[in-house]
Amino acid sequence: KTIAITMDDGYADIYTYAFPIIKKYNVVVNLAVITGFLENKDYLSWNQLKEMTDSGLVKPIDHTWSHPNLKKSTSEKIEYEIITGKQQLEEKLGLTIKSFIYPYGNVDKRAMDFLQKNNFTSAFSTAPGNWQCNSFILELHRLRVGNLSLATYGL
Numbered sequence: 001k002t003i004a005i006t007m008d009d010g011y012a013d014i015y016t017y018a019f020p021i022i023k024k025y026n027v028v029v030n031l032a033v034i035t036g037f038l039e040n041k042d043y044l045s046w047n048q049l050k051e052m053t054d055s056g057l058v059k060p061i062d063h064t065w066s067h068p069n070l071k072k073s074t075s076e077k078i079e080y081e082i083i084t085g086k087q088q089l090e091e092k093l094g095l096t097i098k099s100f101i102y103p104y105g106n107v108d109k110r111a112m113d114f115l116q117k118n119n120f121t122s123a124f125s126t127a128p129g130n131w132q133c134n135s136f137i138l139e140l141h142r143l144r145v146g147n148l149s150l151a152t153y154g155l
Contacts (some may be wrong), residue, residue: 031143032063035088
């Protein structure tokens with residue numbers, strides 16, 4: 001059976017703590033990157049992200065530019081957030097980005113439609129579950145591991 005390991009947001013401790021383990025065990029992980037947060041305190045630098053992606057073990061995923069709650073955003077904001085994150089990752093890393101992770105796991109129909117129209121091949125929610133199928137490829141389930149509930153964020 002295949003699993004996908006995803007890590008959200010692009011915190012600096014991913015480079016410090018997770019990346020050495022990823023390399024040691026030669027594990028491929030998917031990293032949801034908030035591009036507008038990079039180079040800020042407690043977040044990855046573009047150089048760190050580039051080093052990790054160049055290893056072939058870390059696959060960046062678009063996680064928007066500023067991590068808004070898409071359900072509370074205008075359609076224009078949703079489109080800007082998705083495209084800006086995608087373009088920045090592609091330009092800085094020289095990769096094609098086809099996957100998306102919804103901020104806070106909040107799936108939004110407008111975002112799903114936009115992703116589909118812009119040739120994204122998959123998107124992840126935080127809906128619990130480990131069963132996946134093509135009928136919901138733009139709202140894939142994940143098993144959440146973390147120390148705070150989504151209610152902490154007012155969601």
